[in-house]
Amino acid sequence: MAKIISLLNFKGGVGKTTSTHSIGSALSVYEKKVLLIDMDPQGTLTFFSMEEAPKLSVWEVLAEKREIKNCIEELEEFDLLPSTIELTLAELELNSSYNKEFRLKRAIDTIKDKYDYVLIDCPPSLSIFTLNALAASTDLIIPCECELASMEGLNLLLKVLKSPIKHLNPELNLLGILPTKLDGRKKISGEVYEMLKETHTNVLPAIRINSKLSEIGIEKISIFKADKNSNGAKDYRNVAEVILNGN
Ligand SMILES: Nc1ncnc2c1ncn2[C@@H]1O[C@H](COP(=O)(O)OP(=O)(O)O)[C@@H](O)[C@H]1O
Numbered sequence: 601m602a603k604i605i606s607l608l609n610f611k612g613g614v615g616k617t618t619s620t621h622s623i624g625s626a627l628s629v630y631e632k633k634v635l636l637i638d639m640d641p642q643g644t645l646t647f648f649s650m651e652e653a654p655k656l657s658v659w660e661v662l663a664e665k666r667e668i669k670n671c672i673e674e675l676e677e678f679d680l681l682p683s684t685i686e687l688t689l690a691e692l693e694l695n696s697s698y699n700k701e702f703r704l705k706r707a708i709d710t711i712k713d714k715y716d717y718v719l720i721d722c723p724p725s726l727s728i729f730t731l732n733a734l735a736a737s738t739d740l741i742i743p744c745e746c747e748l749a750s751m752e753g754l755n756l757l758l759k760v761l762k763s764p765i766k767h768l769n770p771e772l773n774l775l776g777i778l779p780t781k782l783d784g785r786k787k788i789s790g791e792v793y794e795m796l797k798e799t800h801t802n803v804l805p806a807i808r809i810n811s812k813l814s815e816i817g818i819e820k821i822s823i824f825k826a827d828k829n830s831n832g833a834k835d836y837r838n839v840a841e842v843i844l845n846g847n
């Protein structure tokens with residue numbers, strides 16, 4: 601049965617989307633069958649992965665207009681349930697519906713036997729999309745930039761998440777905090793990484809700043825296709841190995 605992992609932080613720009621894309625492609629290097637879900641109306645993960653705009657999206661699934669299996673794009677390294685900008689409007693519609701937090705979970709239940717891993721890229725907020733992701737997941741990864749302000753935000757995030765997790769999905773496992781954008785040239789960056797390891801038990805291997813990672817959206821290819829020997833590829837491979845060994 602698939603492990604379903606949400607990547608969440610209320611802060612933007614911390615590497616949620618880059619991590620979803622790169623952990624997904626790393627798992628596919630290990631021959632795992634992977635589905636990525638873009639739950640962010642901004643659609644960055646979709647933009648990173650597809651040349652053309654998608655015809656169908658996670659919106660059709662949340663609105664219960666289409667079956668999830670008909671909305672999934674089959675790409676080279678992984679499958680993708682894309683996002684479109686219509687998702688922004690969908691929020692209003694969903695807010696007036698019954699049992700709206702469990703729509704994604706019910707849809708994933710119909711296809712999860714097809715996959716080893718489902719990774720969900722969340723928007724940077726506690727919106728209805730994030731609640732759907734939390735309800736549908738078995739595990740949670742919190743990408744956290746190696747910066748002082750991000751560490752403070754992390755404690756607040758963990759506190760704020762307690763109540764929705766208790767109500768929607770008490771079994772949800774915090775798989776780990778993923779330190780991102782570790783910058784060897786800045787002393788504070790390494791210090792934050794050390795502090796994270798001191799204050800939290802499940803800290804995943806860190807992702808270093810790597811210019812190759814910031815280019816994956818331009819070429820529409822994964823870090824492993826772009827340069828499998830880059831630091832970005834090495835770091836995300838390390839994270840994938842921890843995830844694989846957890847099974
Ligand atoms: N390890 C990294 N090294 C260099 N740039 C990165 C790294 N991780 C993310 N980025 C860049 O930082 C920006 C924000 O990353 P993104 O994954 O979109 O964050 P989020 O989804 O949390 O908003 C993007 O321009 C991305 O290319």
Ligand SMILES: [Mg+2]
Nearest residue numbers: 616617640644
């Ligand atoms: Mg993003």
